[in-house]
Amino acid sequence: LRTLIVVLGDQLDMEAAAFDGFDPEQDRVWMAEVAEESSHVWSGKQRTALFLAAMRHFALALQAAGRPLHYTRLDAVQNAGSLGAQLQADIQRLKPARLVMTAPGDWRVLQAVKSVAAANGLPLDVREDRHFFASVREFAAHAKGRKSLRMEYFYREQRKRHRVLMGGDGASDEPEGGQWNFDSDNREAFGADGPGFVPPRACFEPDALTREVIALVNTRFAAHPGRLDSFAWPVTREQALQSLRAFIEDRLPLFGRYQDAIWPGDPWLYHAHLSAALNLKLLNPREVVAAAEAAYRCRQAPLASVEGFIRQILGWREYVRGIYWTQMPGYAERNLLDAQHRLPDWYWTGETDMACLRDALAQTLAHGYANHIQRLMVIGLYALMLGVQPQQVHAWFLAVYVDAVEWVELPNTLGMSQYADGGVMGSKPYVATGKYIQRMSPHCKNCRYDPGQRTGDSACPYTTLYWDFLMRHQGLLAKNPRMALQVKNLARLSDVEKQAVMERATALRREVQGAIGP
Numbered sequence: 387l388r389t390l391i392v393v394l395g396d397q398l399d400m401e402a403a404a405f406d407g408f409d410p411e412q413d414r415v416w417m418a419e420v421a422e423e424s425s426h427v428w429s430g431k432q433r434t435a436l437f438l439a440a441m442r443h444f445a446l447a448l449q450a451a452g453r454p455l456h457y458t459r460l461d462a463v464q465n466a467g468s469l470g471a472q473l474q475a476d477i478q479r480l481k482p483a484r485l486v487m488t489a490p491g492d493w494r495v496l497q498a499v500k501s502v503a504a505a506n507g508l509p510l511d512v513r514e515d516r517h518f519f520a521s522v523r524e525f526a527a528h529a530k531g532r533k534s535l536r537m538e539y540f541y542r543e544q545r546k547r548h549r550v551l552m553g554g555d556g557a558s559d560e561p562e563g564g565q566w567n568f569d570s571d572n573r574e575a576f577g578a579d580g581p582g583f584v585p586p587r588a589c590f591e592p593d594a595l596t597r598e599v600i601a602l603v604n605t606r607f608a609a610h611p612g613r614l615d616s617f618a619w620p621v622t623r624e625q626a627l628q629s630l631r632a633f634i635e636d637r638l639p640l641f642g643r644y645q646d647a648i649w650p651g652d653p654w655l656y657h658a659h660l661s662a663a664l665n666l667k668l669l670n671p672r673e674v675v676a677a678a679e680a681a682y683r684c685r686q687a688p689l690a691s692v693e694g695f696i697r698q699i700l701g702w703r704e705y706v707r708g709i710y711w712t713q714m715p716g717y718a719e720r721n722l723l724d725a726q727h728r729l730p731d732w733y734w735t736g737e738t739d740m741a742c743l744r745d746a747l748a749q750t751l752a753h754g755y756a757n758h759i760q761r762l763m764v765i766g767l768y769a770l771m772l773g774v775q776p777q778q779v780h781a782w783f784l785a786v787y788v789d790a791v792e793w794v795e796l797p798n799t800l801g802m803s804q805y806a807d808g809g810v811m812g813s814k815p816y817v818a819t820g821k822y823i824q825r826m827s828p829h830c831k832n833c834r835y836d837p838g839q840r841t842g843d844s845a846c847p848y849t850t851l852y853w854d855f856l857m858r859h860q861g862l863l864a865k866n867p868r869m870a871l872q873v874k875n876l877a878r879l880s881d882v883e884k885q886a887v888m889e890r891a892t893a894l895r896r897e898v899q900g901a902i903g904p
């Protein structure tokens with residue numbers, strides 16, 4: 387055997403660089419389902435099922451395309467349990483002359499494959515992941531010499547370089563509409579009547595192959611979080627393209643306006659829910675961005691919506707990947723605020739009195755999905771202000787979401803949401819009282835807490851913890867110009883009130899001790 391092409395569960399792209407020069411006479415594709423990928427964090431059932439179902443469907447596509455494949459199923463008798471051990475065993479059997487792979491998304495996985503290659507004296511060719519608009523080298527060049535990094539500048543460079551949403555039908559160096567960012571048009575809540583009819587997401591009834599995976603996950607990972615009765619994710623490229631079309635045609639026009647709105651029982655709303663398909667590489671970001679821009683150019687969607695969506699793909703997604711690969715491995719250990727509390731047990735069950743958090747956690751466990759504002763301003767916000775150790779928050783986010791691969795999840799959680807990286811990802815910690823959640827959702831009406839109270843039995847925990855957070859980190863935050871006003875507001879609290887806030891915050895922390903989970 388000349389070459390073994392290592393294909394991971396999040397590399398399901400027939401056009402990937404690893405296949406360049408593939409010769410079916412001499413080369414073979416290698417894929418393996420291993421328990422380690424579901425146990426190094428306590429992976430949710432939806433996440434594991436999506437990865438396995440998409441891998442098995444991709445294996446069929448490879449066979450149909452005439453690419454010979456060595457595939458190990460999770461339930462195979464000889465399954466070695468980890469990527470490294472399985473690869474090692476298969477190298478002994480297949481005796482390839484070299485290994486080839488597309489650059490993986492996890493630092494941990496890259497190290498594992500490198501060490502197997504080295505142990506066997508095999509050359510390993512790690513090829514550029516051209517799925518992304520920007521290579522890690524290009525990102526590093528952008529970052530070089532800058533005192534601080536900001537997504538906005540990187541995003542503008544990307545827009546110009548790839549001629550996306552530029553004026554003069556793409557010919558000008560000025561942004562379409564004269565502005566790079568239309569977020570000020572994009573922050574509406576639904577109002578008392580709610581969202582009304584929202585065009586539904588594309589759902590896919592599990593076929594026989596996916597049903598087999600669902601049964602396997604339910605047996606093998608029975609104790610893992612979440613459930614699978616609602617599994618409807620796209621698991622093939624065709625289904626992913628159908629999801630893309632449904633979003634562009636039906637929901638993109640109102641995506642921007644309601645991007646930050648929250649509605650009970652409905653995580654889907656006008657969001658795209660394409661992140662899982664993108665991160666498995668079933669979709670290419672170029673086709674996603676092109677489809678969104680085309681909708682604007684054909685006057686099917688307004689510029690504010692289209693720009694807001696494109697910023698997520700061409701800006702944020704590429705930016706977090708650059709941060710991950712230029713900052714790892716030390717990045718995963720950062721803890722700027724020295725947060726040391728344990729993650730509340732009910733993050734794994736959803737059993738809390740806080741209506742907003744209960745709903746966001748229930749949706750997460752049912753679907754492996756919550757929208758970005760629920761993740762940042764409900765789930766992540768609570769952990770940040772409570773003072774949970776960021777590595778525990780990271781392990782939770784990586785475990786429960788179907789779109790969670792470490793390169794994208796870690797900077798979003800540890801950096802953007804928990805501010806543990808000291809401002810590499812965001813220029814300030816995202817902190818707010820319960821009043822923010824009250825403005826963006828109707829949850830507070832059905833909650834036993836009052837977002838306007840910061841102390842007392844009815845005080846909203848978000849509101850208490852917000853003031854407590856400002857007090858605990860006053861010294862650090864006062865130096866940040868974007869936080870100065872919020873810190874200054876602390877002067878409005880009397881010493882007695884401050885003491886009461888601290889006591890209630892301490893009581894909230896005491897409540898979260900316990901033992902559940904991995």
Ligand code: SF4
Pocket residue numbers: 739740741742743819820821823824829830831833834835836837846847848849
């Ligand atoms: Fe959430 Fe506080 Fe509102 Fe309850 S009162 S729903 S905990 S923000």
